[in-house]
Amino acid sequence: MxxxxxxxxxxxxxxxxxxxxxxxxxxxxxxxxxxxxxxxxxxxxxxxxxxxxxxxxxxxxxxxxxxxxxxxxxxxxxxxxxxxxxxxxxxxxxxxxxxxxxxxxxxxxxxxxxxxxxxxxxxxxxxxxxxxxxxxxxxxxxxxxxxxxxxxxxxxxxxxxxxxxxxxxxxxxxxxxxxxxxxxxxxxxxxxxxxxxxxxxxxxxxxxxxxxxxxxxxxxxxxxxxxxxxxxxxxxxxxxxxxxxxxxxxxxxxxxxxxxEQLTKFLDSKKNMDKFYRNQLSGVGDIEFQKVGDNVKPNCWLFTFRTKRMRNLLEFLNNNGIQSRPFWVPMNQLEMFKNDIYITKSDSSSLIYEQCLSIPSSSGITKIEQLKVVEQIKKFFLK
Ligand SMILES: Cc1ncc(COP(=O)(O)O)c(C=O)c1O
The missing domain is CATH 3.40.640.10 (Type I PLP-dependent aspartate aminotransferase-like (Major domain))
Structure with missing residues (x-):
């Protein structure tokens, strides 16, 4: 398409x-x-x-x-x-x-x-x-x-x-x-x-x-x-x-x-989107979702998942009309903070940065757009 x-x-x-x-x-x-x-x-x-x-x-x-x-x-x-x-x-x-x-x-x-x-x-x-x-x-x-x-x-x-x-x-x-x-x-x-x-x-x-x-x-x-x-x-x-x-x-x-005045509407839209993405992308490639605790009710602000193929998927989506972004560079890797104390054992931050990808999540996103996003992600993993 x-x-x-x-x-x-x-x-x-x-x-x-x-x-x-x-x-x-x-x-x-x-x-x-x-x-x-x-x-x-x-x-x-x-x-x-x-x-x-x-x-x-x-x-x-x-x-x-x-x-x-x-x-x-x-x-x-x-x-x-x-x-x-x-x-x-x-x-x-x-x-x-x-x-x-x-x-x-x-x-x-x-x-x-x-x-x-x-x-x-x-x-x-x-x-x-x-x-x-x-x-x-x-x-x-x-x-x-x-x-x-x-x-x-x-x-x-x-x-x-x-x-x-x-x-x-x-x-x-x-x-x-x-x-x-x-x-x-x-x-x-x-x-x-x-x-x-x-x-x-x-x-x-x-x-x-x-x-x-x-x-x-x-x-x-x-x-x-x-x-x-x-x-x-x-x-x-x-x-x-x-x-x-x-x-x-x-x-x-x-x-x-x-x-x-519209916050409830925005939240409903984000939550429906989150449910849809989780349903559709579960089991696709090596995708892993962010864990949400039982006692947490999140606002589902920006849908982000992990995959080892993040860099290639990012390029593929951006080339195919799906604006996507990598996660933040970990703070200890930025020049201004590299001398600050960093408490870590296995540097999970690096892995998260290398693997996380955010996909379209506007509260005004339509069902057709969500379907297109999912379709392109599935296409990528079938390659
Ligand atoms: C985690 C976090 N902290 C702070 C800020 C700063 O907020 P603002 O852009 O309104 O200054 C943002 C967003 O931009 C953020 O995502």
Whole structure:
């Protein structure tokens, strides 16, 4: 079959009230960071995820940057995070002059390997004055920042256990996990703070945007303060800290409000797609799916699977109108992070990177497009 149109990997789905609300911003002149849609958006997200507070910001990266600051991260401190993530997770740590401790991931669910981390903490750290210090660097570990990779969720019980035992604050990098639950509790709400992204390829998009959620009033106030230039007077330009111009603008929040109205529809579509791909691709070639725990309800954001023939399949699909992408290069392999601590035994991250492939997963993908994707993958494995 000749395919003329490319089936995209993951594009926004603008099919609701987006234009009406943006028009409202333009017509009333409320286009910047003050305006009703920012607060409506925050209200909708916090009600949806079940957090007490939400602070909308420019993007997920800025949310991660500020969350670390309000939790008291200082230059030189360590932050624990998985080795398989998008580079922004790591960049946000480096913005604060802190040092990541990279943890290898599990081969089955592709999330942080907490057993490996536990072993490391037991043998390579010491506890002094309420903090856990790394023996090798003499620096404290202040924060653990798990990433809910692809909207899947790892071992939350172990995460909380380790955070308590070693007195670590938790920031969940929930950039990809809006709509994902663990034991009926929404991601982003297990730790001290959670951060979501509304980047163009996410399940819900504002073009670019992010939001911090927390149940702690003090942290919420500090995050709002820092994201809005740390201004302490309404009328006068008095600031008490180095603040940031990180507040989400009203036009983008207007898009976000319209998108939140459709979130259930987006999630249903992704879940049906996930079911279809799993049914159709099960037993095809050497394909292996990402494992999802019994207590996890993922948002099925971006369908990704493993195959030893990843590179050839990637080329084949991209040449045949099916936009596909490899997984992230493991963080320890990037020049900027190659000297940071990397906890591993068998470097599963490398294998995951060499074998994982993401295929078209937009919430607006049609059944016919899904069939075409499957057809091409089957064709490849028959060759
Ligand atoms: C895991 C992860 N962390 C952080 C980010 C950064 O979010 P943003 O692009 O909104 O800054 C993204 C997505 O882009 C992501 O996938």
């Amino acid at each position: 000749k395919i003329n149109k490319i089936i995209p990997l993951s594009i926004p789905n603008i099919s609701g009230n987006e234009l009406t609300y943006v028009k409202d911003c333009l017509e009333t002149g409320w286009i910047s960071s003050a305006g009703k849609y920012v607060e409506i958006f925050e209200e909708k997200v916090k009600n949806y995820v079940g957090s007490k507070y939400a602070i909308a910001c420019m993007n997920g990266t800025s949310g991660l940057h500020v969350s670390q600051l309000v939790l008291g991260l200082n230059p030189g401190d360590h932050v624990i995070t998985p080795n398989i993530t998008f580079v922004a997770t790591l960049n946000s740590i480096k913005y604060n002059g802190a040092s990541p401790i990279l943890v290898d991931v599990n081969l089955d669910d592709w999330q942080m390997d907490y057993d490996l981390l536990e072993e490391y903490l037991e043998h390579n750290t010491f506890f002094k004055n309420g903090y856990t210090y790394v023996k090798k660097t003499g620096k404290p570990i202040k924060i653990i920042m798990p990433v809910h990779v692809l909207g899947n969720v790892g071992d939350i019980d172990k995460l909380i256990f380790l955070a308590k035992k070693y007195n670590l604050k938790i920031i969940e990098d929930s950039a990809e996990s809006l709509g994902s639950y663990h034991n009926y509790k929404h991601t982003g709400t297990f730790g001290d703070m959670g951060v979501f992204s509304f980047n163009g390829n996410k399940i819900l998009s504002t073009g670019g945007g992010g939001i911090i959620v927390t149940n702690n009033n003090d942290l919420a106030k500090k995050a709002k303060h820092l994201t809005t230039q740390a201004k302490i007077s309404k009328e006068e330009y008095i600031h008490d800290k180095i603040g940031y111009n990180y507040r989400m603008v009203n036009i983008l929040a207007a898009v976000g409000v319209a998108q939140m």
